[in-house]
Amino acid sequence: MVPDDSTDAVVDGLVRSAFQVMGVLTRIGAEHDLSLTQLRVLGILRDRHPRMSDLAAFLGLDKSTLSGLIARAERRGLLTRSTGANDKRAVVVLITDAGRDLTQRLYEEVRDTLAPATDRLDPQQREQLAQLLERLLTTPLSATPRPERPVRGKP
């Protein structure tokens, strides 16, 4: 589809809100000595117990990056590493109670920080926004759309 004004407007909004939300997450994480990535990892671990390579793939990071990241969080007692049951090469990552508690607190803090903004919408608008975002989020974005850049639209 050729991008129109409404596409530009929505992309602009998404990018700017992304920077705003990331700013909030970064600040709140930093206040507890957690990087954005560590915060994200903890959020993921609340619902899953992935292997190192799963986590790396999901985050789009190299395995080696995860090793250091997870090691630092483990040293702080926020998560643990455990050898895989079947595949003895694998390492599964598990959140600890302390990690879960901290994550819960931080995400509540994020919600409270964003409250002045979200409160400007009425409940119906919030539902609507949540649904529109959900629709975008369930779209696969061809993770690595390498170089083919067929000039579109504007001659």
Add this chain to the structure above:
Amino acid sequence: MVPDDSTDAVVDGLVRSAFQVMGVLTRIGAEHDLSLTQLRVLGILRDRHPRMSDLAAFLGLDKSTLSGLIARAERRGLLTRSTGANDKRAVVVLITDAGRDLTQRLYEEVRDTLAPATDRLDPQQREQLAQLLERLLTTPLSATPRPERPVRGKP
């Protein structure tokens, strides 16, 4: 306001879409050796020519962080530094033509990458989403409760 389900849903959507958009920006930036912050700086410089300290405040970064960041971008010819007209201590940052061209290309690439998602909404829904996001973005978020620099002079 006490957070309800619609608030949780919208915060969840905002956080997840922020990570998704940041992922796209990070990847596209990286393909051109630009960090997320540099990409953001270039985006800002398209419309403004701020001083170093303005930029640092806007980005929520320390002045010293900007020095290195701007120096690297300047070395690549994407922007230039110039001494302030009135205040001779100040340094204003200006985007170059090369920087402007690159920024434009990258933002188009971002739009195209997000297209599979944004195309799932019809124009009316896109307008609606853009408006809802705009409403959130124009809300001041009790800006970074930055620890107010506790006097660092020597006695």
Add this chain to the structure above:
DNA sequence: TATTGTTATACTCTATAACTATA
């Protein structure tokens, strides 16, 4: 004295390459 910006230092995040252990 206070502000603006840079530099020196230290740490985290990140990727690449080389390595070990298991499959």
Add this chain to the structure above:
DNA sequence: TATAGTTATAGAGTATAACAATA
């Protein structure tokens, strides 16, 4: 041989502290 993870290394991003120049 191929895969999972770690370690060594190097560069960028970041903040703190100390500094120079200007206000």
